[in-house]
Amino acid sequence: MRILHTSDWHLGRTLYGKKRYQEFEAFLNWLAEIIERDEIDTLLVAGDIFDTSAPSNRAQELYYRFLCRVAASDCRHVVVIAGNHDSPSFLNAPKALLKVLDVHVIGNLSENMEEEVLVLNNAQGKPELIVCAVPYLRDRDIRIAEAGESIEDKEQKLLEGIRSHYSAIAAVADQKNNELEVKVPIVGMGHLFTAGGQTIDGDGVRELYVGSLAHVNATIFPDSFDYVALGHLHVPQKVGGFEHIRYCGSPIPMGFGEAKQQKCVCRIQLEHHADYQSTNVPIQQIDVPLFQPLERIKGDWESIEKRILELSLTNSQTWIEIIYDGDEIIGDLRDRLDTVIASTGIEILRVKNARIIDRILGKTQEDETLDDLNVNDVFDRCLAVHGVPDEQRPELLRAYQETLTSLYEQDVRAD
Structure with a gap:
């Protein structure tokens, strides 16, 4: 058998x-x-x-x-x-x-x-x-x-x-x-x-x-x-x-x-x-064979650019996630990346500019989307925005998790 x-x-x-x-x-x-x-x-x-x-x-x-x-x-x-x-x-x-x-x-x-x-x-x-x-x-x-x-x-x-x-x-x-x-x-x-x-x-x-x-x-x-x-x-x-x-x-x-x-x-x-x-x-x-290459590239601008160029020399069709954590603050990171991958089969699906995030601490930066946060992160931010005291947050978080569990388990195709 x-x-x-x-x-x-x-x-x-x-x-x-x-x-x-x-x-x-x-x-x-x-x-x-x-x-x-x-x-x-x-x-x-x-x-x-x-x-x-x-x-x-x-x-x-x-x-x-x-x-x-x-x-x-x-x-x-x-x-x-x-x-x-x-x-x-x-x-x-x-x-x-x-x-x-x-x-x-x-x-x-x-x-x-x-x-x-x-x-x-x-x-x-x-x-x-x-x-x-x-x-x-x-x-x-x-x-x-x-x-x-x-x-x-x-x-x-x-x-x-x-x-x-x-x-x-x-x-x-x-x-x-x-x-x-x-x-x-x-x-x-x-x-x-x-x-x-x-x-x-x-x-x-x-x-x-x-x-x-x-x-x-x-x-x-x-x-x-x-x-x-x-x-x-x-x-x-x-x-x-x-x-x-x-x-x-x-x-x-x-x-x-x-x-x-x-x-x-x-x-x-x-x-x-x-x-x-x-x-x-x-x-x-x-x-299982790899049907679509994925790669996360993390580092300063020089290391990121170098790795992308290495991939482009192999005619790569890789999908990439970029996490920039160099010391230099780069406001036009996405534009630079688009220039590097031009005329290649590489696609950049996500860019996270850690230095911009650090600089604008506490403020959602332009490149950040809901994809960068999980559901608990979003709830935590809501609690912070509304000034909910720290001692009340654990119980509220548990209630929130129960609500999520109920929503996830709802069978929308049942009726």
Whole structure:
């Protein structure tokens, strides 16, 4: 049983206004070729298929075209779970139709927990794999709010809700496995933030819950899981040092902070339980090609100009972020940069002039945009502008974060 684990495609995502459909299409074509080349039996997609809950027509076209191509290959099954960026109702809408193609979609929790436990058959119609396909667990799915709760109370309820759900799902999977003539491997899926998980500044990974953000640890995943395919974090990594609990990461750099990161998908080889232990699961990271070069150039004017000229000599098509931190105050930085890249294939998507920012301290400078700030930065500035005392800010920030979480989890496609 050959399994491929991928996640966090974020189809439709832009980078400082630049559309990236060609990158997404190139990745999906490459992924389909890997599935065909390596004779993959099951593809697991661990959430955040789209970047927004209302994806564009072009993003949808890429998704469905890919699924049709995989369905026409020798790959027997595709399992897709929703991430925190996805609309559960949108993913679920074609669920019955896609199931005919052996594409199993789990957009949200169901009243019937067994719907998340998929028993997948081989070419002969015999069970070969059980997948516990747990989608992103929204706050309202796993916690009942009560008046007067502290942040710590909410946090504890969230963690316990996640743990209880995985425990219950594993119990259903174990029962189904015990009913089979021959036991088969069990794979868990999830879209969540684990304790100690590595992120990169500017990757767009949202914190999922309020409080200490309910980062779970590896102990929530039952021992019966032979492999755990996770999504949400964009850096490929193991969880808690366990080889078989992994994030495969995003397939393309989501921001300039990921520019030098090697992207990958994970290939897993599973056999029947009779002769092996889950700790010995063969796992291989397959490097994803770089479809669009990105580079962050930081330094004084001489070093920035030198690096751009080096790139231009190679006929580079690189997208660049410039962070100027030289001692000289340069008011016409953008004009200078435009002159240097003229007649080249290089594009500068963002310029941050640190010296101008330092000089006009406390005042938003002309080149600064909302792209330079995260949502908490904007809220902090609002508090400062309105003179809110420091001692009142922590509670207001928590209330603001709760409001954001509620907005993020609202399914705009539900009605």
